[in-house]
Amino acid sequence: MTETNIHAALLVIGDEILSGRTKDKNIGYIAEFLTNIGIDMKEVRVVPDEMDDIVDALNALRKRYAYVFTTGGIGPTHDDITADAVARALGVELYEDQRIIDLMLQRLKPEDLNESRRRMARIPRGAEHVANPISKVPGFKIENVIVMAGVPSIMQAMLDDVAPKLTTGARMLMETIEAAGIPEGPYAAALGDIAKAHPRTIIGSYPQFGEGRFRNQIVVRSKDGAALQAAVEAIGEMLKGMAPGGR
């Protein structure tokens, strides 16, 4: 049995993330969203608001993955250059889309539609809109590149709009096992053996540190429910009889 795997990457565009001024809230949201619809995120990059950096990252990612999602850089100010970068990476021209101008005029008086705001109506030739129910100006999808806003609420609405149009694969199933109080050291070798014996699963062990001690969780992931269940049972057997404590 083989499953369809659809792999994606996320490109986060913005100096403010790299300087630490703004704490990104989009990576975790998009990762979880895509996992839930059967698209596996395999890479994330964060790059500054610099044309060459954006174009290079776009070209590296769009050739390697089924989809590349971007966040950030689609506003009206001079540092918003994502549409320009996508057009350059794909070798197509930008044009002013009258449909976007019309959307903007639902919210703006004609005399307020200045040159900067018109920049937001420029999309690469061949792109389709990704609807923005919040502030109207859409993102866009061209080839396998999906361009979204950086503001989390708008990005999330755009993701809802574009998701039904994407090819999705088998959903990654996941089960979490609490290794209550048992440190990683005693079970690491046995867990490695279980991982080898269950090649259709991905098994990870994740320590969290809090209240002065570690709390480990073992996570099993698979696209095959039966394989997942078999590995989960093997791990349950392994943990049985292991003593909690700091050993």
Next chain:
Amino acid sequence: MTETNIHAALLVIGDEILSGRTKDKNIGYIAEFLTNIGIDMKEVRVVPDEMDDIVDALNALRKRYAYVFTTGGIGPTHDDITADAVARALGVELYEDQRIIDLMLQRLKPEDLNESRRRMARIPRGAEHVANPISKVPGFKIENVIVMAGVPSIMQAMLDDVAPKLTTGARMLMETIEAAGIPEGPYAAALGDIAKAHPRTIIGSYPQFGEGRFRNQIVVRSKDGAALQAAVEAIGEMLKGMAPGGR
């Protein structure tokens, strides 16, 4: 006047971030920390727990930036392969460091020091320790690569330990101007002109959406205090007399 610029990248290693199961808390912390000590983070990548992906990313980043920080993948379980990947990327061997074994024996009985735990004592030949006051097992620094834990509290302690050993550059200064209630559209063109007229600054405009409306902040960054101040004043002049509101 020229400033020293020290550029760094961060490589986040972990399936659990890409699946969305764990929400990364390290990117924002490290970005802000490095900004404050005069190291500019220019790129972040998140990759899965796969040898080739980690090695490729390490090699791309370590050649391009003064420092590459990594988080994740240094525990005792089979999915912890960061030390192996760093050794492979740098073409050096891994060895079991007796000093790390000794640190581990401060917390473990000798009979509990099993094969899996010994894996955590393997570091690349030539690496120096990055101290871990919380759970003892250190991270390490080799050439320009700094390997840290993924657990945020441990990563933060490691960053405190390694920071004084790093070459730092001029600190990026930053000032935030509240464009209280003024939308980006009316000021975007003038702000672009100011950005052009103040080439020693980096000027960004960041909308936040909440309570049904946008609240914009304009952020000016520079390593030159006078240049920063001049741009901030120009922006203050620009905003004077602009009407708040949805226009």
